[in-house]
Amino acid sequence: xxxxxxxxxxxxxxxxxxxxLLWPLTAARADEDQPLLTIxxxxxxxxxxxxxDAELQVGMGGQSLEPRAGEHEVWRTDEExxxxxxxxxxAEQVADLANPETIVTVQAAMPTYATTRxxxxxxxxxxxxxGFYTSLDFTLVHIHNPAFWVATVVLLATYVLISTEKLHRxxxxxxxxxxxxxITYTLGTLNKDFFILSFQQAIHCIDFNVIFLLMAMMIMVxxxxxxxxxxxxxxxxxxxxxGSEWKMAILLVIATAILSALxxxxxxxxxxxxxxxxxxxxLQINPxxxxxxxxxxxxxxxTATLIGDPPNLLVGSxxxxxFVDFLxxxxxxxxVTMVALIALMWLFYGRQxxxxxxxxxxxxxxxxxxxxxxxxxxLLRKCLLVGGAVIVLFMVQGFFQMEVSIPALIGMAVxxxxxxxxxxxxxxxxxxxxxxxxxxxxxxxxxxxxVGLIQxxxxxxxxxxxxxxxxxxxxxxxxxxxxxxxxxxxxxxxTMLPVVAFLTATVPGAQGxxxxxxLAFGACLGGNxxxxxASANIVAVGLAERVGYPITFNxxxxxGLPVTIATLLIATVWLLGMAILR
Amino acid sequence: xxxxxxxNIVCATRGGExxxxxxxKAIGIARESGARLTFLYxxxxxxxxxxxxxxxxLDMMATDLRHIGELILKRVREKAAEAKVEAAVELRExxxxxxxxxxxxxxxxxxxxxxxxxxxxxxxxxxxxxxCLADGGQHVLEVKPHPE
Numbered sequence: 001x002x003x004x005x006x007x008x009x010x011x012x013x014x015x016x017x018x019x020x021l022l023w024p025l026t027a028a029r030a031d032e033d034q035p036l037l038t039i040x041x042x043x044x045x046x047x048x049x050x051x052x053d054a055e056l057q058v059g060m061g062g063q064s065l066e067p068r069a070g071e072h073e074v075w076r077t078d079e080e081x082x083x084x085x086x087x088x089x090x091a092e093q094v095a096d097l098a099n100p101e102t103i104v105t106v107q108a109a110m111p112t113y114a115t116t117r118x119x120x121x122x123x124x125x126x127x128x129x130x131g132f133y134t135s136l137d138f139t140l141v142h143i144h145n146p147a148f149w150v151a152t153v154v155l156l157a158t159y160v161l162i163s164t165e166k167l168h169r170x171x172x173x174x175x176x177x178x179x180x181x182x183i184t185y186t187l188g189t190l191n192k193d194f195f196i197l198s199f200q201q202a203i204h205c206i207d208f209n210v211i212f213l214l215m216a217m218m219i220m221v222x223x224x225x226x227x228x229x230x231x232x233x234x235x236x237x238x239x240x241x242x243g244s245e246w247k248m249a250i251l252l253v254i255a256t257a258i259l260s261a262l263x264x265x266x267x268x269x270x271x272x273x274x275x276x277x278x279x280x281x282x283l284q285i286n287p288x289x290x291x292x293x294x295x296x297x298x299x300x301x302x303t304a305t306l307i308g309d310p311p312n313l314l315v316g317s318x319x320x321x322x323f324v325d326f327l328x329x330x331x332x333x334x335x336v337t338m339v340a341l342i343a344l345m346w347l348f349y350g351r352q353x354x355x356x357x358x359x360x361x362x363x364x365x366x367x368x369x370x371x372x373x374x375x376x377x378x379l380l381r382k383c384l385l386v387g388g389a390v391i392v393l394f395m396v397q398g399f400f401q402m403e404v405s406i407p408a409l410i411g412m413a414v415x416x417x418x419x420x421x422x423x424x425x426x427x428x429x430x431x432x433x434x435x436x437x438x439x440x441x442x443x444x445x446x447x448x449x450x451v452g453l454i455q456x457x458x459x460x461x462x463x464x465x466x467x468x469x470x471x472x473x474x475x476x477x478x479x480x481x482x483x484x485x486x487x488x489x490x491x492x493x494x495t496m497l498p499v500v501a502f503l504t505a506t507v508p509g510a511q512g513x514x515x516x517x518x519l520a521f522g523a524c525l526g527g528n529x530x531x532x533x534a535s536a537n538i539v540a541v542g543l544a545e546r547v548g549y550p551i552t553f554n555x556x557x558x559x560g561l562p563v564t565i566a567t568l569l570i571a572t573v574w575l576l577g578m579a580i581l582r
Numbered sequence: 583x584x585x586x587x588x589x590n591i592v593c594a595t596r597g598g599e600x601x602x603x604x605x606x607k608a609i610g611i612a613r614e615s616g617a618r619l620t621f622l623y624x625x626x627x628x629x630x631x632x633x634x635x636x637x638x639x640l641d642m643m644a645t646d647l648r649h650i651g652e653l654i655l656k657r658v659r660e661k662a663a664e665a666k667v668e669a670a671v672e673l674r675e676x677x678x679x680x681x682x683x684x685x686x687x688x689x690x691x692x693x694x695x696x697x698x699x700x701x702x703x704x705x706x707x708x709x710x711x712x713x714c715l716a717d718g719g720q721h722v723l724e725v726k727p728h729p730e
Contacts, residue, residue: 168632222636231646270630270639274646281653286599371649429636535633542629543643547650548598550701 035094036131037065039085043077043108043138047455047502050081051140053201054110058085060103061096077108089132097122097132106136111188111195112147112451113140142452145193150183151451155495158444163487163532170433173440173491177202180447197443197450205446206439209317209405214438215430216408217307220415221263222429224387225271227380230259231372234275238368243361245283246353249290250342252276256294257301257338261308261331262391265298265536273540275372277547282364283356288549289349292556295540296341296528296563302536303524304334306394306404310438311484311493311523313404318497319516322398329517333574337525337567344563379419386415438490445494454495458502469509473575476500476518481568484526485533493523512582514575521571529564531556586721588617590689593696594682595621597654604698604725605658611694611723612667620670620692621658623651624681648673679707686715694721 043054056075058065065087067075077083085106089097096102100123109115116138125134142148154176161172180196188195197205237255241248252272259268273291280287302309306316306326316326356364374380393407416423448454465472476496483492500519504510527534531541531553537560541551593608595601605621612619625647627640634640655671662669674681686692695715700708712722 218635222638225636225642226638228642231642264635266630266633267635267639270634270643271646274643274650278646278650278653281597281650281657284657429638431635434635539630539633543647544598545701546596546626546629546647547654548596548601550598550600 033130034088037085037087037089037093037097037104037125038131038133039083039087039104039106039136041083041136041138043081043083043110043140045113045140045142045452045455047458048505050077050079051110051113052077052079052081052204053198054081054083054108054113054138054140056083056085057107057109058087059105059107060093065093097125097127104134108138108140110140111192112142112145114143116140142455144452146191147183147188147194147196148451148453150194151180151196151447152453154179155444155448155453158441159487159491162491168433169488170437170440173437173444177440177443177447180443197447201450202443202446205449206442207314207317209403210313211435211438212405213307213313213317213408214310214435216405216412217264218430219412219426220383220387220390220408221267222426223379223415223419223421224263224383225267226375227377227383228372228375229380229383230263230268230271231275232374233259234272235365235368235372238279239365243356243358244353245285245356246346246350248279249293249345249349249353252290253293253297253341253345254338257297257304257334260298260301260536261304261334262387265302265309265534266539268298268301269295269536269539269543273543275368277543278371279364279368281547282367283360285354286352286549287547288544288551289345289352291540291544291549292551292559293341293345293349295534295536296560297338298536299524299527299534300334300337300341300567303337303521304331307408309524309527311489312520314490314493314497315516315520315523316404318501319513321513321516323394323404324398326520329578330520333521333571336570336574340566340570341563344566348559382418383415386411386418389414441491441494445491448495449498454498455502457495458499461499462503462506465503465507467507469507469514469579470576472503472507472510472515473518473579474572476503476515477522477571477575478568480519480522481526481529481564484523485529485564489523489527489534493519496523509579509582512578514579514582517578518571518575521568521575525564525567525571528560528567529557530560533560586615588612588615588694588721590692591615591617591619591694591696592686592689592692593619593621593658594678594698595623595654595658596698597623597650597657601698604696605661607723607725608696609662609665609667609669611696612662612669613665617694618670619662619667620672621655621662622672622674622682622685623655624678625651625673625675626678626681628677644675648675677707679704679711682708683711686711686720692720694723696723696725698724699726700724 043051045051054077068088075083075085102122104120105117107115107117118136120134125132158172158176161167162169181202183194184196233255237251238248240251256268256272273294276290276294277287280290306312306323312326390407390411397404397407416426461475465475480492480496496519500515504513504515531537544551588611591608591612593605595605608619625644627644630640630643651673655673659669659671686695715722
């Protein structure tokens with residue numbers, strides 16, 4: 001009895017399921033029988049970039065045509081700016097379309113752009129089988145509405161407040177993003193002229209590749225740093241010098257540059273410079289001839305790789321450059337800049353270097369070796385193995401079409417698991433203010449892009465370049481370098497990237513991505529120019545001041561500016577050579 | 583007007599060439615007065631707090647700075663000894679201005695505080711306290727470095 005009842009229930013269920021599955025097909029067939037007007041095309045900005053989420057409206061004979069019931073409320077463009085509109089037509093509408101005099105209008109609208117309407121005479125609409133087909137593209141022009149000015153003021157205020165250090169840079173970026181979203185969702189809801197960017201657009205602006213890579217690197221570096229390996233390497237450099245201060249200076253700058261190519265520059269300066277100061281104090285010499293070149297070397301070393309300096313990370317992620325791309329396009333020139341740095345170091349301080357008496361050198365070495373031993377050799381072995389594996393993954397990242405953050409995330413996960421690290425404690429060591437700064441900065445710059453400010457800037461730069469690749473290279477390299485001397489190179493790079501993308505697309509010969517390399521060189525090398533040009537400089541100057549060797553802005557400039565100009569000249573020759581060879 | 587005879591002198595030093603004149607001055611006064619001299623060095627890592635990527639880095643740098651501080655204090659004590667002045671040393675950690683203020687407050691017997699040329703930032707923090715000291719009968723000597 002129970003079995004029969006179950007069989008009955010099962011049959012009823014199957015029938016319901018069958019009807020449920022068949023119903024949409026029947027409905028679709030009914031729709032297929034109905035004549036359709038199909039309109040497809042793209043909505044782009046004046047730079048030819050597709051505009052996502054633009055709203056489209058269609059009208060015929062003064063009447064608005066609506067999307068099919070249950071489909072969606074309005075027609076919108078996809079991520080690429082493409083749209084496909086399919087409108088079922090009544091018999092009356094089919095008759096209208098048969099009249100060549102009938103006009104079909106399509107309107108594309110997007111906040112921050114001028115709404116554009118296009119009229120298509122029915123005569124230009126193709127008819128095939130049971131449908132009508134047409135295609136049209138829109139080029140929307142930005143308007144300087146209140147949204148444009150709000151985003152402009154927010155971006156400028158962000159730059160000013162970060163540069164003047166009136167507020168922490170994370171607070172500044174957070175405030176900027178909050179103001180933009182607040183205005184969008186209050187005034188922007190009431191009046192579209194105040195609509196800057198939606199929450200979805202804001203999220204879309206964030207480059208999570210950068211965020212994940214930074215986070216993973218922070219954790220891996222934090223675990224590795226506590227082994228004491230960086231200080232140990234500095235001591236090895238001293239040991240190799242064999243008592244010659246000049247050799248020691250060269251070895252220290254080379255070691256610093258190599259470490260900075262793989263680790264954050266600030267980390268290297270924080271851990272290596274104190275050892276240098278210690279050596280100088282024991283030898284009773286002025287530490288500045290060792291310390292300043294070390295800081296310059298940290299900034300130069302960071303220029304060589306994708307992970308060496310945040311501007312490179314931004315450039316790499318934006319332009320989809322791999323770790324190997326950086327090694328091929330940046331590292332060789334950086335090696336030459338290091339030679340120039342060593343030559344300048346001799347010019348600045350050569351006479352101050354002397355040979356340490358053998359006994360004194362041996363005693364110092366013994367003292368340094370005792371103080372700077374590897375704190376945890378087992379941990380170091382694990383860190384080196386995982387770090388090596390991550391570098392191998394970076395090398396093959398392009399082959400596997402893997403975003404650069406993925407090897408770092410894998411490395412972080414393996415290292416945390418293998419070392420049984422306390423994840424809560426490790427996460428405390430993540431520099432969250434920096435990550436939040438990046439997140440919010442992407443939104444602030446994204447808003448400037450949404451309202452057309454960056455496009456206006458790109459048009460202006462393009463006008464100055466006048467279609468010349470050489471001028472464009474010089475402009476991007478030198479302007480970004482000099483700007484980096486005074487303002488934070490991270491927002492600068494983030495702002496410049498869409499500008500460089502436009503120049504790359506429009507300047508003849510720039511399609512080899514050379515302008516991105518110019519930006520990376522400019523933003524990184526400019527950091528050596530002034531005390532405020534790079535975080536590593538601020539740390540080193542602070543450290544020097546704490547041990548009784550204060551460095552004024554002008555004193556730093558006297559050494560930093562020649563280094564910057566010399567290295568920029570090398571980068572200029574390198575980039576122009578690349579441009580010619582390509 | 584005769585010279586003031588001091589009994590307890592504290593000299594805050596940063597250890598570098600810029601502090602040599604300050605140290606020499608403090609040693610000179612201590613020798614003349616027969617005063618007890620203490621050199622104070624403060625390990626201050628606040629300058630790197632914003633830039634450092636982790637607490638681990640700051641801790642490791644603080645360890646190195648502490649060692650550098652010990653080297654500095656060893657050197658100044660030897661320098662004082664060469665001038666026949668026996669000096670005590672004190673190594674502290676924290677913000678420079680706060681630690682100087684704390685030390686002097688904890689040692690009311692100090693009748694002369696010798697400091698080097700104060701930066702604008704340090705002056706803004708330490709200035710009110712130094713004025714207070716002067717009102718309380720303690721003396722402050724700010725030594726300008728010798729022009730190069």
